[in-house]
Amino acid sequence: MSGKVYLVGAGPGDPGLLTLKGARCLASCDAVVYDFLANPELLDLAPEGAERIYVGKKGGAHTMGQAEINRLLCALAAAGKTVCRLKGGDPFVFGRGGEEASALAQAGLAFEVVPGVTSAIAAPAYAGIPVSDRRAATEVAFVTGHEDPHKPSSTINWEALARIGTVVFLMGVKNLPHICAKLVEHGRDPATPAAAVRWGTTPAQQTLSGTLATLPGLVAAAGLKAPAITIVGPVVALREELAWYERLPLFGRRVLVTRAREQASRLSQGLAELGAQVIEVPTIAIAPPEDPKPLSTAIALLEDFHWLIFTSPNGVEAFFRALREAGRDVRALCAAKLAAIGPATAAALTARGLAADVTAATFQAEGLLDALQEQGLTGQRILLPRAAEAREVLPETLASWGNLVQVVPAYRSLPPAGSAAKLARALDEGLDAVTFTASSTVHNLMALLPLKRRPELIAANQAGRPIVAAIGPITADTAREYGLKVQVQPAQFTLPALIAALAGHFAAS
Incomplete structure (x- = not known):
């Protein structure tokens, strides 16, 4: 078939x-x-x-x-x-x-x-140029600009085009002098506004505005090459007022996102919405623990625990996957109270129909300990499913209060395959910012770098490009241990706050 x-x-x-x-x-x-x-x-x-x-x-x-x-x-x-x-x-x-x-x-x-969606409409729109506007143009023509200027005769009706309000030429940047000359030859005013847009609708977008008489020279001077389109007509003058995309706070900034692939979308989307060119190089791949038995044993004895404490959305996801694999569901948690290290972790519980009894205001162990201390927590059996490698301050402090704490590895953070080559390419092409959302992303990114390239990244960062944006103080301290300078750290340890802080930094610079 x-x-x-x-x-x-x-x-x-x-x-x-x-x-x-x-x-x-x-x-x-x-x-x-x-x-x-x-x-x-x-x-x-x-x-x-x-x-x-x-x-x-x-x-x-x-x-x-x-x-x-x-x-x-x-x-x-x-x-x-x-x-x-x-x-x-x-x-x-x-x-x-x-x-x-x-x-x-x-x-x-x-x-x-x-x-x-054709670039003939979208690229002008992202450059702030409406191809039609009742104040300036009521007709539009789309024309291929990929004609050989040395042909004996053109199949393009230049005389008709010279009278149309807006003319959009696709693939015509190489032949731009010929195009502009032909329009003027057939009666179009040389002072007619004209613009060329390269890589329209992407963070690499580049727009040059002039007139039929000046645009070819501007394009040549800037070295603007394909892929580009050309817009001719009075609507181009509206760009001065309507150029929205290139005014976004992160427009054109190349930002490296180091989160695990499964988690990168929220951060990447938030950055892209502000105009950034996002380069995703996951430094973490989430994998099951090497030995799943401690977690499965704890799940079989869930009724024995007074508290379950989750320190990341990854921990929540891994725990509930193991719960399903054990043939159990959320009813097994009916006797336990739940604590979450921050709003993102609490949201992961909410997505499963569960409300955290305690949520830390800040995304770090110390913040959760402050919140738990108010509960007078002592003499309790506590289950802490978390990453195989994590700071010990949380379980050690809880134990010092007289609690019995069982720490079980729910998942591992590993360097993903293929990321080393992606990182090398991203550094070669240049970066404006590197984002870190956990200490593990710092460790793994540095591990992905060949030893000879680490000093290059550190020196470039110290010089201000790329800057480093860390989600919180623990992550920032880890970056500093490697010699990196942290230029951006939000007051709140959340992704929206990190995005806003990064945008604020570039807006002020």
């Missing part, structure tokens, strides 16, 4: 602009065939076992010609596979999607088109 090809528009670059249907196609495919302009983050939406095939072209260098791509899609579909053909922008807007659809149709193979 033949498969099916979904021609999916990947959007203009911001992964958040992928359509819901496009995401569903990715999530259920057997193979992804993707272009240079498709954001690599989107590949994470595909099943782990899906085949990933790159067929992009960059600067004229083709990984695979269009005829070969057509044959590849047909072969995959004929083999019974569900294929997500991921194309930058919209597949039918100068994306050669029509040619691929024709090849599939002629081969009698099933296909479906999933439109995407």
